[in-house]
Amino acid sequence: MSPIKQTILVTGGCGYIGSHTVLRLLESGYKVIVVDNLSNSSFEALRRVHELYTRVAPKDESPASLTTEQLIPFYQVDVLDRSSLIKVFASHPEISAVIHFAGRKAVGESSHIPLDYYNVNISGTVNLLQVMDEFHVRKIVFSSSATVYGDPPVIPIPETSPIVASMSPYGRTKVFLEHIIKDLCTASVVKHQRYVKECEAANKSVEHNYEWSAMLLRYFNPAGAHPSGIMGEDPQGIPNNLMPFLAQVAVGNLEKLSVFGDDYPTRDGTCIRDYLHVLDLAQGHVAALAKMDTNHTAGLFGCKAYNLGTGTGCTVLDMVRAFNRAVGRELPYVITGRRAGDVPNLTADPSLANKELEWKAEKSLDEMCTDLWRWQRTHPNGYSPAQNQ
Numbered sequence: 001m002s003p004i005k006q007t008i009l010v011t012g013g014c015g016y017i018g019s020h021t022v023l024r025l026l027e028s029g030y031k032v033i034v035v036d037n038l039s040n041s042s043f044e045a046l047r048r049v050h051e052l053y054t055r056v057a058p059k060d061e062s063p064a065s066l067t068t069e070q071l072i073p074f075y076q077v078d079v080l081d082r083s084s085l086i087k088v089f090a091s092h093p094e095i096s097a098v099i100h101f102a103g104r105k106a107v108g109e110s111s112h113i114p115l116d117y118y119n120v121n122i123s124g125t126v127n128l129l130q131v132m133d134e135f136h137v138r139k140i141v142f143s144s145s146a147t148v149y150g151d152p153p154v155i156p157i158p159e160t161s162p163i164v165a166s167m168s169p170y171g172r173t174k175v176f177l178e179h180i181i182k183d184l185c186t187a188s189v190v191k192h193q194r195y196v197k198e199c200e201a202a203n204k205s206v207e208h209n210y211e212w213s214a215m216l217l218r219y220f221n222p223a224g225a226h227p228s229g230i231m232g233e234d235p236q237g238i239p240n241n242l243m244p245f246l247a248q249v250a251v252g253n254l255e256k257l258s259v260f261g262d263d264y265p266t267r268d269g270t271c272i273r274d275y276l277h278v279l280d281l282a283q284g285h286v287a288a289l290a291k292m293d294t295n296h297t298a299g300l301f302g303c304k305a306y307n308l309g310t311g312t313g314c315t316v317l318d319m320v321r322a323f324n325r326a327v328g329r330e331l332p333y334v335i336t337g338r339r340a341g342d343v344p345n346l347t348a349d350p351s352l353a354n355k356e357l358e359w360k361a362e363k364s365l366d367e368m369c370t371d372l373w374r375w376q377r378t379h380p381n382g383y384s385p386a387q388n389q
């Protein structure tokens with residue numbers, strides 16, 4: 001018989017990082033429930049997770065005989081919708097932790113519609129945290145970002161680098177949310193101590209633990225797709241990010257890449273980022289959950305931030321060359337002006353995650369590019385069936 005599995009609620013689980021993480025969680029023996037409003041994704045992503053999990057699942061599970069919703073209970077719910085969230089938690093008292101991906105993430109767009117970003121990212125997260133607290137689910141893994149470091153003074157960036165009033169409303173939501181989650185963890189210690197004292201005074205046993213645990217995962221730049229080629233990033237409209245944009249150029253949906261600036265103080269003048277394979281990033285979430293469990297067993301709660309990156313920086317032109325190798329031809333690009341809000345270099349010092357989470361990004365740049373290309377060439381329109389081969 002399989003051991004009792006922990007159940008994790010994943011918000012934004014149909015999205016790019018979320019769907020790859022849902023798969024890794026299932027493969028690691030967790031049960032998963034997904035909440036997503038499908039504003040930037042489709043349910044098809046979970047069908048693909050189901051298909052891939054069926055290939056590797058233990059024999060006694062036979063997930064092929066289940067529907068996707070039986071394997072992964074799914075709720076099309078907005079994190080702003082408190083009463084629907086309450087219903088999800090009430091229906092699933094087995095939820096032991098939440099991985100919170102749901103939110104808006106386009107840096108440029110956030111400057112045009114800041115209130116939408118503050119509403120969804122901040123109000124949505126506060127809503128979720130309140131409902132979690134009500135249901136005594138006090139473990140969260142939160143999607144933060146390297147953007148919280150702004151233009152950092154030291155490269156590679158350690159977690160001790162100051163987190164700043166970042167360059168965009170999107171980035172500021174991540175900074176504020178890190179503070180909000182830290183404040184919650186701090187306040188919960190005091191609340192728990194007060195409760196323990198009350199129990200002692202009343203000669204009652206201590207039945208609850210009000211303390212929160214949070215892992216703030218500061219992602220660097222996720223790229224790539226599942227090596228099967230059936231799961232990947234499916235951005236709506238014209239992609240904002242470098243790698244999905246290049247992939248769209250490669251399939252002929254876009255004419256050429258604009259390289260935003262070649263006058264930065266870097267080796268070839270283009271910006272440096274730390275690209276990591278999305279499956280390595282997904283594994284980082286499994287490692288963070290495991291670490292929270294170990295901490296709990298040792299009586300440790302509270303909030304901790306970790307960089308998830310490789311520690312190696314690549315310029316935009318390095319990435320163009322790497323993707324050209326995967327595609328087997330040279331993709332057209334032009335150098336244009338700088339993009340507002342870009343900083344010259346965001347390269348992680350991942351040593352804390354390597355040591356404490358026992359996590360390391362394993363996959364190479366070439367694997368990221370080959371996997372991305374396998375996905376994009378077979379799915380030029382992402383999960384939308386039109387014209388896909």
Ligand SMILES: NC(=O)c1ccc[n+]([C@@H]2O[C@H](COP(=O)([O-])OP(=O)(O)OC[C@H]3O[C@@H](n4cnc5c(N)ncnc54)[C@H](O)[C@@H]3O)[C@@H](O)[C@H]2O)c1
Pocket residue numbers: 011012013014015016017018035036037038039040041042077078079080100101102103104105120124143144145146219220221222
């Ligand atoms: N992709 C990156 O480069 C990157 C880097 C750093 C941090 N992050 C963060 O990681 C998280 C996931 O990013 P991603 O790249 O997978 O994005 P994504 O857009 O693919 O996934 C986000 C998911 O959340 C859902 N969602 C959005 N608003 C929601 C709402 N109000 N209620 C419920 N669901 C909602 C979307 O439909 C989508 O499925 C985001 O919080 C993002 O800010 C991403």
Ligand SMILES: O=c1ccn([C@@H]2O[C@H](COP(=O)(O)OP(=O)(O)O[C@H]3O[C@H](CO)[C@@H](O)[C@H](O)[C@H]3O)[C@@H](O)[C@H]2O)c(=O)[nH]1
Pocket residue numbers: 105107145146147219220221240241242243245257258259260261270271272273316339342346
């Ligand atoms: O069409 C493009 C798109 C991007 N770039 C450049 O490519 C680099 C990477 O850009 P992009 O892929 O947009 O990633 P970032 O701007 O680094 O932001 C991503 O990575 C951050 C963490 O580092 C996250 O916070 C953000 O959500 C996520 O979009 C930057 O120098 C861009 O100027 C181009 O030259 N042309």
